[in-house]
Amino acid sequence: MADFWIILTGTLVAATCGVLGCFLVLRKMAMVGDAISHSVLPGIAIAFLISGSRDSILMLAGAAVLGLITVFLIQSLQNGGLQSDASIGIVFTALFAIGVILISRNAAHIDLDLDCVLFGEIAYVQWDTLIINGYDMGPAAVWLLGGTLLVVLIVIGLFYKQFKLCAFDPALAAAVGIPVALFHYLLMGLVSLSTVASFESVGAILVVGMLIVPASTAYLLTDRLSVMLIYSVLIGAASSIGGYYAAKWLDASIAGSMITVAGLLFVLAFVFSPLHGLVARYHKRRSLKAASA
Template sequence: MTPQLEVQLIAVVIAVACALPGVFLVLRRMAMLSDAISHTVLLGIVLGYLISNNLASPLLFAGAVVMGVITVWLVELVSGSQLVREDAAIGLVFPMLFSLAVLLISRYAGTIHLDTDSVLLGELAFAPFDRIDLLGIDLPRALVTGSGTLLLNVVLLILFYKELKLATFDPAFAATLGFAPHIIHYGLMTSVSLTAMAAFDAVGSILVIALMVAPPATAYLLTNRLPRMLGLSVILGVVAAISGYWLARWLDVSIAGAMATMTGIIFGLAWLFAPQRGLVAQVWQQRRRREQFALQLLTLHLFNHEGSGKERIECHPDHLITELRWSPTFVRTVVRRAEQIGLIRRQGSVLSLTEQGRRFAQSVEV
């Protein structure tokens, strides 16, 4: 494979690996924790290096995972005190741990490949040049670790899908059934930490956050069903990874930055144009509800005054302005719409109900 193809494959694998646990973070309203974990794993990496003095030591990986779980525990400890909210607790814990990691890098690891630029943005373009031999096949290290993490996340999802679903949507019921929501919660956070650590060196913390939050959040706007949400998150993550790579090549900019930008663009499009929850759809639905309500008021008004002998006054369009307190423009719009769908007809300057309009008004009264 060419380095260009390997970069895209690495990005796709990491995107899918991040999307799977990210769905449950978004559904649990815990997306901010992915931000915290993706930063605080750096402290675990630094501590692992300071203990082992070896960048290839497994202590770096173990330290990162443990620090991710510690981050979650500290956030819950602070927010559980009832003195601050969870978002404030995250804002207190993760800057402190991340800053401590940066200080340790500056003081004790300034000469090694652990700088803040690589931490935030990663080095995806150079990932194909860091290679290992796996069963006689020469592969990029990031591809191997990303694939292993993806496989682990898929296996965990298959094994604990029912438990994750119950603990996400109804923790109390899950506890009643003996599923131990707290264990499931910390298991999910451990999976998030593992995923963040596996993706950390290649793509940096910014893209980890983007891939773990944006595709699931976009999928959440497009569907209410969990299986579809998982599938859409994976597809959207892959689309963002590939399109971001080619955008970076076209503009000659950071690959990780371009991929993160594409996740935001895709989310923005869904936020605007999602069929049910998009901003445009909501505006259209509000307009339709307002129009429906106005048609009900108009037909009820005409129905209540037909045959009363005051039709020439009460059923005149100008009278609706004062009677229903509508603007002249809105009166013309509603009357025109009611005529178009056959609810009313004009008899000179007076409005009257059709048979269809009369049935519509009676159904509203009932």
Template sequence: MNIDAFWIILTGALVAICCSLLGCFLILRRMAMVGDAISHAVLPGIVLAFLFSGSREVWTMLIGAALLGVACTFLIEFFHKKARVQADASIGVTFTTLFALGIILISVYAGKVDLDQDCVLYGEIAYVPLDIWLTESGMNLGPRTVWIIGGVLVVLLLFITIFYKQLYLTSFDPAFATAIGLSTTLWYYLLMGAVSLTTVAAFESVGAILVVALMVGPPATAYLLTDDLKKMLIISALAGTIASAAGFYLALWLNGSVAGAISAVIGLQFLLAFVFSPGHGLLAKRRQPVAVMKANA
């Protein structure tokens, strides 16, 4: 395995762990499509940050996009709760509006913004090793992206371990959480902020679509394999990591996009869990009635 492949797989794995950890909370709250919406809605934030700072300054981009992500969830809530737009329609209207705004901004400032439409959707993880972070003394610290996503992962891990109880309670039993004095709104927006941050950090390298695949796929697979949230978090992080490694080699073999290949592997993982999961799989469900009949006989 050469060094480039190592960096690409490492980036993929880091993104996968970030996304799948957050995804667990998203799918338990039945908000998978909000994750999808955020991943598209950060686009205008990135373009605007780009215009203001005039460069691909990492921190402005992260902040700009994270703000747009939170604004997107806010708008979804606003349309749904205040204007009484149907929940799913409110998600659909919001993210398409923001995405359209992003693309229009890109076209208007085509000369000034070095962003590509395709890159937005499926990124190019294969370019990760090209953008090396060199210190003043010329020391090679490895690709810049790895550091950014690694940083986000550390923040996320801290966030989830320290506030595990709050996240757990507000996700599973909002009424009880409110009763013992937790603000469900605060944790909702904190979680959405984390989702936006992760999306943006992962955006450049893997694109919107892989972010969605990683946020929904591995958690859904883990959800079919266990009933315990802690185990679910660990399984989905593992599944995401395996998918990014396997996806890399699949892409190499087919000479195609790495992000696309990782999504394909995620689909395969879910299919396996869907059919063979010992507790919740198709086969297990088929067998159960037979076992009961035997027991009765």
């Protein structure tokens, strides 16, 4: 049963992040995802200090607010004429530093391990169960992640056309009257939500990997957004299943193995993708050369 819950948690993380990651990669904002996943830390710490408990809803709220603040700060530094990568770097390091200080100052009151924040402890998922009316409903993390995935799917499904247009051609989207800024913040809000929901179980670094790596792999395999979304989720799920068994075999970190497997899949796609892989490129070039000769 433990295997099942861990794999299910990993797959839910992969699905949530895989869908959002596609839009981040297409909008060239992959590193914003990295920034958000780090800078939600003070939000979590403040939620802890206020409530004094590991209340998931409050933590979600705190982190979502911090995520939006991060995006807002990055945006306003950029509007002030700073390069986007520099503004990302400044904002997320400052917020992360505040988070670490808050946690280590109140280490006595906060039962939140920094290692756990960074690497997560997916192996313990099954022990923290949700109990309603004395009836065991299964791991709380699965419910939290499932709910987040549902929210993400509903929002993306409702506004699929708008998100698609914003991802490929923001100028056109603005011209036909889509509130581009609103959808930008909506997407970022979803990213921070899913970061926090995944935080406890898989940690900040795996979230970044799951946001970027499967989506980039899918980007190499197809030219259609709808197919890319499906591929990205499937690749994420495959990485979490493969990663779990690899971790069991190696006796090492589950989250780390999941990312390692995702990385291997990316390398495979990078070399062998029928559309954009190295081999396909080489063949195309050779056939062009033969045709011109």
